[in-house]
Amino acid sequence: MKTYWIAIASLTIIACQKKENPISGKILALRGSITVEQIHTNGKKEGHPAQIGQKLNVGDTIITGKDGNAIIELASAKLEVQKNTRLTYERGDAEQKVFLEHGTVWTNVNPVAKSHFSARTPTVVAAVRGTKFLLTADNPRSFICHCEGKVASTNTLTSVTEVNNSDYQEYFRDKKNIKVTTPELATLGVIADHAHSEIDDSPLGKKSTLTPEKARKVQDYVEKKFAALLNK
Numbered sequence: 001m002k003t004y005w006i007a008i009a010s011l012t013i014i015a016c017q018k019k020e021n022p023i024s025g026k027i028l029a030l031r032g033s034i035t036v037e038q039i040h041t042n043g044k045k046e047g048h049p050a051q052i053g054q055k056l057n058v059g060d061t062i063i064t065g066k067d068g069n070a071i072i073e074l075a076s077a078k079l080e081v082q083k084n085t086r087l088t089y090e091r092g093d094a095e096q097k098v099f100l101e102h103g104t105v106w107t108n109v110n111p112v113a114k115s116h117f118s119a120r121t122p123t124v125v126a127a128v129r130g131t132k133f134l135l136t137a138d139n140p141r142s143f144i145c146h147c148e149g150k151v152a153s154t155n156t157l158t159s160v161t162e163v164n165n166s167d168y169q170e171y172f173r174d175k176k177n178i179k180v181t182t183p184e185l186a187t188l189g190v191i192a193d194h195a196h197s198e199i200d201d202s203p204l205g206k207k208s209t210l211t212p213e214k215a216r217k218v219q220d221y222v223e224k225k226f227a228a229l230l231n232k
């Protein structure tokens with residue numbers, strides 16, 4: 001009988017632990033140089049080399065170097081933080097928020113997670129629920145690739161919000177934005193396969209096959225579209 005009650009008590013503790021909504025994040029994998037910057041209660045910032053399995057708390061910033069790549073897990077999403085990136089975990093309750101100051105992050109939001117997820121750059125907020133998207137920030141430019149599902153993107157300079165109706169790419173520059181669709185990419189010889197990873201074994205998806213030459217072609221096309229917009 002005593003064993004029985006101990007077993008019941010142990011199961012109850014495990015059940016309670018499982019029920020707890022994890023408001024912190026975790027580093028699942030690392031490559032190259034990664035720093036986690038934490039803010040102390042006195043407001044002082046301190047950076048330390050990141051460790052696999054390390055917990056991420058709200059306020060922590062992940063900084064990747066030119067060879068850095070980190071896979072992190074938050075309560076409602078998995079993220080691949082790519083090279084030369086600075087990403088802050090801003091909020092961790094029912095409203096999960098990250099701030100991409102610069103660099104690139106590929107995100108897969110869990111559709112059954114109860115919390116909402118949004119990622120912002122200095123110029124755009126991407127609010128999502130159960131979808132996969134790539135976000136890049138190079139202030140004042142931002143870029144979203146709508147890989148799967150819907151993202152409500154808001155240009156913070158104009159407060160205009162749009163929800164994508166297909167998997168197009170969206171480029172933001174100051175108050176303007178342009179779209180590049182899958183057929184447009186095809187005319188440039190680029191297949192929109194939504195393979196955005198920098199690494200071979202990312203849980204987010206396949207490694208990018210975009211060559212620098214093709215990336216340049218897309219960039220030239222984007223410049224032309226912005227120029228046409230300004231000449232209107």
Ligand SMILES: [Zn+2]
Pocket residue numbers: 133134145146147193194195196
């Ligand atoms: Zn994509």
